[in-house]
Amino acid sequence: MPGNERATHVTARTPTDAVRDIPxxxxxxxxxxxxxxxxxxxxxxxxxxxxxxxxxxxxxxxxxxxxxxxxxxxxxxxxxxxxxxxxxxxxxxIGVTQDWPVVIVGIGNLGHALANFSGFRSRGFRVVALLDADHTLHEQQVAGIVVRPFDDLEQIVRENDVAIGVISVPAFAAQDVADRMVSAGISSILNFAPIVLTVPPGVDVRKVDLSIELQILAYHEQRKAHGEPV
Amino acid sequence: MPGNERATHVTARTPTDAVRDIPxxxxxxxxxxxxxxxxxxxxxxxxxxxxxxxxxxxxxxxxxxxxxxxxxxxxxxxxxxxxxxxxxxxxxxIGVTQDWPVVIVGIGNLGHALANFSGFRSRGFRVVALLDADHTLHEQQVAGIVVRPFDDLEQIVRENDVAIGVISVPAFAAQDVADRMVSAGISSILNFAPIVLTVPPGVDVRKVDLSIELQILAYHEQRKAHGEPV
DNA sequence: TAGATTGTTAATCGATTAACAATC
DNA sequence: TAGATTGTTAATCGATTAACAATC
Incomplete structure (x- = not known):
């Protein structure tokens, strides 16, 4: 991203640490x-x-x-x-030979799509909970999983040893969700909300941003129209 | 992220072309x-x-x-x-002061979420059509737009001067959709299907891949568990 | 042995960063 | 003028690529 220019990974290692460093x-x-x-x-x-x-x-x-x-x-x-x-x-x-419990917070249109996404299970990722602050969603089933209150986050993370959280709430709520995830013990976050999240060192954030992707395409599209296309 | 290791932009320019080259x-x-x-x-x-x-x-x-x-x-x-x-x-x-007509192909869970995504309109992107090959979806309204047959693609692209297409169909159908888009005149594609698309030079593809993002997080998460966390 | 293909080296390219001269 | 902050330079860092020795 580029591409990855996407996430920051500040992981200090001791000199004796034999783990190879992969770019x-x-x-x-x-x-x-x-x-x-x-x-x-x-x-x-x-x-x-x-x-x-x-x-x-x-x-x-x-x-x-x-x-x-x-x-x-x-x-x-x-x-x-x-x-x-x-x-x-x-x-x-990569680590996908092991099981990675995941929670999804924010069960709107996107959260629905993510919950139903088949690529999760097949890659070692297991959705252990769907959370939403909107109580009218609670008890409803999405992709065969009952939607639970956001306040159950800490308990679910503890009981299932969750390390990875997915944020699909609106932008205004995303930083709060991230803070709660981090204090609950989650240290990797996939963020779909169009906002820059602030997290403590040691927590990885990757963002998926539809609007940014479209704008990058628009930039190149605009150039094609003016300059000479390939 | 990276970066943005994501898309390839091979756009040759003539020496007289005064357009600045932005990295x-x-x-x-x-x-x-x-x-x-x-x-x-x-x-x-x-x-x-x-x-x-x-x-x-x-x-x-x-x-x-x-x-x-x-x-x-x-x-x-x-x-x-x-x-x-x-x-x-x-x-x-970037080019977002102008209007960019967009078509979305594949109105499943993800296509629904994309159609309802508010960030489109606010950034100069206008969804002119939702297409799906499944005729049971036709005539249904999603986000206030009627779902139309995939075969209407060429006509829609022509009539609306569409340059950007979004692919949210299953992986097995994505290359066919991309081919049809390209031959209809679309030259920028945002691909959500987990597959490497082959397109002619001059066509830009950017991919959004949930499964890959999660695997990158898993890799770093695995390292944290073994090595010393920050 | 001859042909094929990996794994590695070294050159090149592009991105990041700190530092500071320019200038408001 | 003194303080602040941009725009640019140059050094550094990381990623890509071609070429080829190693070796099956």
Missing amino acids: EATVARLPVYLRALTALADGGTVSCSSEQLATAAGVNSAKLRKDLSYLGSYGTRGVGYDVEYLRYQIARE | EATVARLPVYLRALTALADGGTVSCSSEQLATAAGVNSAKLRKDLSYLGSYGTRGVGYDVEYLRYQIARE
């Missing part, structure tokens, strides 16, 4: 590779070259090999990569 | 500045320093001033920026 740009592409490998595996492909995988992921092969080199040497020179083996190694590196 | 990372932040300026203006602030604006936008002031310098000199040394004037200059640069 942020690479981290953002690993899920893309994972998806491409899953598609290849589903299509019956057992082995692939960096060129094949790069094409499927929409990047060039030099970048792909450089990215994979941060994880280790999981390929075979002259041969390529075992699809299933590489898929597992990337999944393990 | 992609800067383009991605202009909408954030625009929003911050609108918030300041709404709060009654008439003038602000780069430090103030940077804080509101969640960046540091050096970056902000560098970004603004690509647009021109719209501040006053020793004084700061006129909020309304700078707001207008950025809006003009």
